[in-house]
Amino acid sequence: MDQLRKLISGLSLWQRISILAVAGLVVAGLLTFSHYRHEGDFHPLYTGMAPEDASTVVQKLKESAVEYRLGDNGSTVLVPSAKLAESRLALAAAGLPKSGRIGFELFDKNNFGATEFVEHINYKRALEGELERTVMSLAEVEQARVHLTLPKESVFLDQQEPAKASVMVKLRAGAQMSPQNVNAVTNLMASAVEGLTPEAVSLVDMDGNLLSKPRKAAANDGSEITAEALEVRQQIEKALVAKIGATLEPLLGANRFRAGASVDCDLSSGEQQEETLDPSKSVMLSSQKTEEGADRPVSGGIPGTASNLPNAPNNGQNKTTTGIARRTENITYQTSRTVRTMHIPQGVVRRMSLAVLVDQAVQWEGDGAAKKKVLVPPAPETLKTIRDLVAGVTGFDEQRGDQLIVESLPFESSLNALPPQSPKPIASKPAVKQPPIVEFYNKYRDLVLPASLGLLLLMALASVIFRAVHKPKRGHGKVENPELELPPGAYSPAPAGLAAAEGAAQVDLSPHAQQLAAAPQIPEAERDQLADRIRVVAKRDPAATANVVRMWLQEHRG
Numbered sequence: 001m002d003q004l005r006k007l008i009s010g011l012s013l014w015q016r017i018s019i020l021a022v023a024g025l026v027v028a029g030l031l032t033f034s035h036y037r038h039e040g041d042f043h044p045l046y047t048g049m050a051p052e053d054a055s056t057v058v059q060k061l062k063e064s065a066v067e068y069r070l071g072d073n074g075s076t077v078l079v080p081s082a083k084l085a086e087s088r089l090a091l092a093a094a095g096l097p098k099s100g101r102i103g104f105e106l107f108d109k110n111n112f113g114a115t116e117f118v119e120h121i122n123y124k125r126a127l128e129g130e131l132e133r134t135v136m137s138l139a140e141v142e143q144a145r146v147h148l149t150l151p152k153e154s155v156f157l158d159q160q161e162p163a164k165a166s167v168m169v170k171l172r173a174g175a176q177m178s179p180q181n182v183n184a185v186t187n188l189m190a191s192a193v194e195g196l197t198p199e200a201v202s203l204v205d206m207d208g209n210l211l212s213k214p215r216k217a218a219a220n221d222g223s224e225i226t227a228e229a230l231e232v233r234q235q236i237e238k239a240l241v242a243k244i245g246a247t248l249e250p251l252l253g254a255n256r257f258r259a260g261a262s263v264d265c266d267l268s269s270g271e272q273q274e275e276t277l278d279p280s281k282s283v284m285l286s287s288q289k290t291e292e293g294a295d296r297p298v299s300g301g302i303p304g305t306a307s308n309l310p311n312a313p314n315n316g317q318n319k320t321t322t323g324i325a326r327r328t329e330n331i332t333y334q335t336s337r338t339v340r341t342m343h344i345p346q347g348v349v350r351r352m353s354l355a356v357l358v359d360q361a362v363q364w365e366g367d368g369a370a371k372k373k374v375l376v377p378p379a380p381e382t383l384k385t386i387r388d389l390v391a392g393v394t395g396f397d398e399q400r401g402d403q404l405i406v407e408s409l410p411f412e413s414s415l416n417a418l419p420p421q422s423p424k425p426i427a428s429k430p431a432v433k434q435p436p437i438v439e440f441y442n443k444y445r446d447l448v449l450p451a452s453l454g455l456l457l458l459m460a461l462a463s464v465i466f467r468a469v470h471k472p473k474r475g476h477g478k479v480e481n482p483e484l485e486l487p488p489g490a491y492s493p494a495p496a497g498l499a500a501a502e503g504a505a506q507v508d509l510s511p512h513a514q515q516l517a518a519a520p521q522i523p524e525a526e527r528d529q530l531a532d533r534i535r536v537v538a539k540r541d542p543a544a545t546a547n548v549v550r551m552w553l554q555e556h557r558g
Helices: 002-009 014-042 050-063 081-093 116-136 179-192 227-252 380-394 436-443 446-469 495-499 509-518 525-538 543-557
Strands: 042-046 070-071 076-080 141-149 164-171 201-205 257-266 270-299 320-343 349-356 361-365 372-376 405-407
Touching: 042 050, 042 081, 050 081, 076 081, 081 320, 081 543, 116 164, 116 525, 164 179, 179 201, 201 257, 227 349, 227 380, 270 436, 349 380, 380 525
Parallel strands: 164 201, 349 405
Antiparallel strands: 042 076, 070 076, 141 164, 257 349, 270 320, 361 372
16 A cells, blocks of 8 residues: 555656546446447337337336337337346236237127127227238338228118228338239228228328229120220230230341230120021920720610610610721921030130331442432231231231231331441551560560569568678678779779878878788779779679778778
8 A cells, every 4th residue: 555655656747647537538438338238238129119009018117117218209119138028928918019009809808888889889999900900010001090981781772881991001111002002902901891892992191192093883784994994905905015026026126116906805704605506407306196996886766865865775776886096196306406605704805906017128329428228128028927927926817807917117217317337447557666675565564563573572682681691790801792802912092092191181090001001003004904893893783892882981980
């Protein structure tokens, strides 16, 4: 403790302030890190909840003493990761969240005092809540509201009212409902409510746009054309045009033809029964024969009662007998017949009209200003081939009344075609022979720069190693380069300069310099040769020359 006090007392004022500032920054950093780590430990418990569900969940968390955070304007509740699973189980046991409006759990508790009207209203609320949950389960829908008008039952047909429904949806950011999704929602609602048809469902978004278009019902006599009929007709026409395009595009080109189709469809469906009779063929269906025959006595005598009485006395009158026979034959014949029952599907093609327009080719005749454009139509054989291909791929039937037209006319692009530009001749320049070094550079241009950099690096490294190895020691008079050693008796310029200044000042020379100064002078011709030799060696090896001069200066200072 005393050492710490001595250490603190030995510090200056600025040192103490610096230590306190650093300690404060460290503590603040630790507190900030702990705070952000604690806040980052919160994970979403539920997201996208309705306000009523969020308030109920928050109240339940407060009762359980669980720390929580709110996000996304109160629609998201976050809890610590350690309490996440436990909180979800506790809220699920309490039936939370309820996902907006209440559903059929409204009838979990029996209410014996409720009237029939109250039960009817509760059933309507429960059905609307269940439908809202179902619609909100779609990927594009964020929120939904459903309102139902249940059918009004009556014993009189004119007083009955059909069921109707309205659905308002809030789509997610960037999401859109396609016509297929709209049809799915309307059919879903119609299947869930008794007496509700898809045409009676209105689907609206939060911006007030009507997503479900009402469909016009067709007349009973079939005189009106509905949207479904037009859609079926357009689909058939698009399919025919696509087949023609896929067949002719490899033959003529993408922009060398145009095709169109018009189809007359029979959108009625039902059954058709046909009976055919063949008079040349007949068969016997039944034959009936009847024969009758009997011998009965015929009385004679006086007419009256006595002669007709049984056991009448014979008064001498004669009795005669007679025979009667009858034969009847009845034969029934029927002509051969054929009965055929057919189911007529919807969308049968009654008649179709096809048209194909083929572009004409463009040719240029003449040169220069006299060049003119000539349009060349396709050959008749080509048009016949196109007609046969179109008839085969579309199912053309002339007996049914189909019509196929193939014509050739110039397109706008062909009429406004410009003459092709002839390439201008490029004046050839006489080839100039490049020097070998330039040809070598052009040939190995990509390798010259890396090789040059590598060579420079190697030279620099070699120079550093050479200086480190051949560095002369202080006071050592030996020259590393033998070419720079002066022969015995050679002339030295430094001693000569010193000798020239002998009368002006006294110069302290080293023993080696004194020995050179005392040496006899050489003739002028040999001196010039020696100077030339020194210049050549200095140009060839500047580093060694610099070392020699540096050694002379060190010896002179020594």
